Amino acid sequence: MSVTVLLVDDEPLVRAGLRAVLDAQPDIEVVGEAADGAAVIPLVRQLRPDVVAMDVRMPLLDGIEATKAVLKSIDEPPKILVVTTFENDEYVYRALRAGADGFLLKRARPSEIVHAVRLVAEGETLLFPAAVRSLAAEYGTSSARARLERAALTEREEEVLRRMARGMTNAEIAAEMFVGAETVKSHVSAVLAKLGARDRTQAVIAAYESGFVAPT
Template structure:
């Protein structure tokens, strides 16, 4: 069972999120609170698997709460951020804080559920709209040279390209004729060798270092 803490300053939003999540057989909402300070306090007390945090709240915003939750060595809580606004400063602040997901409140419920389950599995997920914005931002920047990929095997470099394109382990396996468990092993090795925290950082790394470029794909991500 995935234990989730909800933090949003709007009661109706909290109620709606609780209703969506509690309709899932594998998700339990352990608490819902209305501000960042309460979110931090309840996370320390309840130790949820995922904290679903609104960005803008009184009593300390969601990003401040995320920083405190993720910096606590006693917690193994993943953080997914929710916001009405797709402003770049929120996106980068959430990533810097270590959030495992960043979703617009206008996202379909399926994206929300997928983000929570993805975070629990140790991966990261970014709303597709925000992914495009992130890519567009990096396209405008000069490519930073890196020798780090020299430590990767030829197969790991192939997996990295597909990973940066946003494909799941199953989709990567299908394209490269690998078992999904083998892909997972390669992904773990890639993250370790490149010093990356999760798949989201791998995507950013790929565009920063010119591993692939926008449009460098034969089909949309699976």
């Protein structure tokens, strides 16, 4: 089954480049394009893409507000992959905090672009670079720490969350912890439920904001 993608960027050349890379893959199909975040809601309703690759800075509605709108307005929303120029941009972190599932640098190699789309489509976490980890720690609050304490994660669940924060997939976590993939999946589900996190990315943000994982 193909992963369907909606491209949202105000630069035609960026959209053309992403389309060329993604449409060359046998398991990925670009189903639509938009030049601004304001067009995202109707296109998502019409096309039902699995992933929205969305520019973080756009003239009418930026990627942060568009992400919020999609998550608020769409039942079973698509995964959102923020596309940006600078990895240390506060806009990126704010978009992730708003509910985006990961981000992609515009200068990324074709193989990295394809990998990012596949990962978020599968519900996995993209590895956060040092710049984003530092921003998360900077935004840390006592309420974030209290949230993690209230979650009362088991020792195993804490081990899984630490590995999620390192960007490891379920299969990689299973191999490192010497347990089955289904066991890891169960632990991940428990972590998300206890933290009240929509997905893995939101759980990882909580881990960094609370100080549970240090931005090394």
